Each structure stands twice: as structure tokens, then as C-alpha cells.
Amino acid sequence: MPPAKPDGRTGTVMFGIPPRAWLLPLLLSAMAALWGVPVTGGMISCVHRNPCMNTEALQERANCVARNISSAHDWRILLQMKHFRKITRWPKLHSCVMTRVAGFYERALRRKLGLEPTDPIGHHRGPIVDLIGLMHDLETCSRVDKKKCQVLVANAEKMASHEKPTTKMKPRDWAIRQIQHLNQALEKLSDADTLDKAMDELKFLHNYIKGTGIRKWAKAQ
Structure with a gap:
């Protein structure tokens, strides 16, 4: 010792x-x-923390809704992932775009149920209703700066949409391009092909959520 x-x-x-x-x-x-x-x-x-956005539930229900849908539409609503990743690195751009994505898909899912934007869900149940709820969650989980997002959306509405992407495009340009795609698709939601395209791409939406603009954990109650 x-x-x-x-x-x-x-x-x-x-x-x-x-x-x-x-x-x-x-x-x-x-x-x-x-x-x-x-x-x-x-x-x-x-301290027990809950994920802010249930991406597993989103993927599962999206696959269920789009199980028998195969769109031949060659025009994309969501940008290719290699381009969208340039947005995800910028919190204000990513959050703004994702709130627009959530709003678009809520309208598309309501259309799928035969509902207008202001109609109550009523007796409807099932994966489409679950997805509408998840779109609300997506908006809640976005770290959106409302003033800057309004400016971005206004720029997207007044700027011309270029047909082909260029190597000179910056993250802000890609964010504007994505908002323009959503706006154009929203105008065509009454078209069955556009609605099918939206449901088909919904299967991959969980990949677009990953980024700096979406909170990983839910806020403490």
C-alpha cells in the first residue's frame, strides 16, 4: 500500500x-x-426530446398513397436532389422553400380527397389525411424568417423562369427556381397528370427535409 x-x-x-x-x-x-x-x-x-418531423411516417404514407401511381410527366415539380442540396445548406432559403412545399402538398392532397383549400376534413380518414397533418408539422418545424421569405417569394413571382439550369446559378437562384416550379404546378393541379406527378414525387419528399432550415427536435412544451 x-x-x-x-x-x-x-x-x-x-x-x-x-x-x-x-x-x-x-x-x-x-x-x-x-x-x-x-x-x-x-x-x-x-430530458426526452421528440423529433420535430416524423420523416418515417411521411415516407410510409407517401408510398401508400402513390403505390399505383406512375407519372410519365417529364417536367419536375421538386428539383433534382443534386440541385436542391445547394438550398439545404442555407437555413433561411431551405426553410422558406419547405414552407412553400408544405403548402403546395396540402393543396394537392386536399385535391386528391376532392376538397377545396378551405373545406373541412370532415369524415375523411386514412393516409392522405395523415399526410395533410404531416404537412402542418413540416411548416411548424421550419425555421422560417417570414419577412425574408416573403421577399424571396415575391422575387420568384416576378422573375422569368429559365428553361435550363446553368452552372452560374447560386443557392438563392435555385430556391427561386423551386418556388416557381411549385407555383406553376399549383396552377395545374386540376390536371390529373400534374396531380399524379405530385403524388409520385411525394415519395421522395423525406429526402428534401434534411437540411439546415428544418428543426430536428420538437420544441419543449
């Missing part, structure tokens, strides 16, 4: 143990006795 060392604070003898080394285990044990929390070597966390 190593020789005893005096404790500089109290003058008591601590047998080779640093003065404060025994405090943490005692503190953890006391907390466990008080709160009934299992003691581990790591940090104790009593």
Missing part, C-alpha cells in the same frame, strides 16, 4: 486518492437514491 498522504484542506489522511475523486461517485449515488435514476459512468440526462 502506498504511504498515506495528508489532505491539504482538512488534514485528514487520504490513502493515495486525489482529494475530490471520491465526490462524484457519492454525488451520483445520492442522485440515484433521490430520483431513482440508474447510475452510469456517463452524464445523466432526464
